[in-house]
């Protein structure tokens with residue numbers, strides 16, 4: 001809720017308040033400090049984790065030192081072009097460019113200054129990325145990302161209050177935010193004043209009412225992100241007169257094991273894997289993107305399908321902690337023949353064999369794929385086969401507050417709110433209006449890049465006063 005700041009005085013006041021201590025919030029607080037201005041992170045949970053900790057920690061960036069060391073040629077233009085193409089030109093091209101421009105230095109900073117042990121992910125390209133530009137932590141897990149980021153909170157002496165859910169903002173009629181109200185889990189209320197506010201409390205994936213309103217197609221889907229992301233940034237922003245955009249935009253994922261709930265590395269599909277429904281029939285072009293695949297999976301009988309791949313994908317998958325967990329909990333199974341896959345999964349063997357024959361015909365160039373999948377350069381799956389029952393899930397929302405290149409929140413008429421910044425899932429992302437525009441890594445890209453920009457620009461705003 002927005003409370004009036006008229007006649008309000010604060011016992012405690014800080015230069016910058018950052019709401020949310022995920023990747024975006026911590027990057028923002030660290031950067032503000034680098035620029036000589038103190039902040040306080042206010043985090044709803046006892047221990048910061050957010051969706052950032054649930055992620056696979058894959059961060060795309062162009063022009064990084066890691067790319068150069070590996071001889072990968074990339075450019076801001078090429079990255080921006082990939083971002084715009086994936087969103088079918090329905091995202092903000094200017095934003096694609098300024099985010100791409102800041103991405104390389106952000107990843108270099110995460111590696112060299114923050115100490116995050118990223119490497120360039122090679123071996124397969126994520127859908128829509130024209131070169132190798134995905135950077136990942138050793139086990140490809142967000143717990144490594146958040147482990148390193150939370151260590152920096154102590155190392156850099158950043159102020160943090162947790163658990164400290166922010167429930168209200170104090171603002172005047174111009175939309176200038178003068179402070180916030182924390183309502184502690186025991187009901188105690190604390191008000192803190194600020195000169196600038198950074199909204200880093202992600203989107204509304206955890207708020208079913210907002211999902212039903214903006215993304216009805218995913219209302220019944222499993223939500224795989226952080227439950228504490230309740231859409232507060234959008235709700236406060238709207239009440240302050242901020243512009244929002246692309247509220248129907250999100251990242252889904254079409255390969256979460258059912259009922260185990262582990263994530264299957266998407267490369268098993270790009271390496272030749274397929275998805276079939278319970279009748280053993282393919283139903284889509286599996287490789288156009290994991291986000292758009294989520295709805296196709298949910299629309300199949302019982303909202304589940306079988307994913308089948310082979311040793312090539314399996315070997316690549318072993319680099320991912322999520323994949324290894326899938327093996328450990330028995331979500332990923334193995335079979336020596338197609339008939340054995342059918343027997344173990346309960347699919348009709350004749351239909352599954354016929355599906356494999358159609359795929360083989362496409363790979364040999366003897367038939368067109370019914371769903372337009374390009375099979376060039378892909379080899380027919382070879383035994384042993386790996387397979388898992390999967391469903392589609394909502395990972396995180398991509399619409400949000402409209403920000404400019406300084407991560408400042410804009411009003412509908414394009415003017416600036418006086419002192420409000422946003423980044424990560426709180427801000428409108430680069431994925432266009434729907435599910436199909438998500439280029440792999442768009443989540444942590446805007447969390448880290450906009451976090452950096454928001455921290456720097458909020459510090460500048462305060463220094464200019």
Ligand SMILES: Cc1cc2nc3c(=O)[nH]c(=O)nc-3n(C[C@H](O)[C@H](O)[C@H](O)COP(=O)(O)OP(=O)(O)OC[C@H]3O[C@@H](n4cnc5c(N)ncnc54)[C@H](O)[C@@H]3O)c2cc1C
Nearest residue numbers: 020022024044050051052055056058166424425441443444
């Ligand atoms: C399973 C999964 C895998 C993913 N893998 C990737 C990947 O490999 N690469 C990629 O780019 N993206 C990935 N994403 C998306 C990525 O995790 C998010 O886009 C990113 O973490 C968003 O960062 P954030 O800092 O904005 O939000 P978060 O990390 O969610 O942090 C927001 C924080 O705000 C806190 N908060 C919320 N409301 C309040 C409040 N009112 N008061 C105080 N605190 C509040 C929350 O508790 C939370 O800690 C993945 C997402 C999921 C779910």
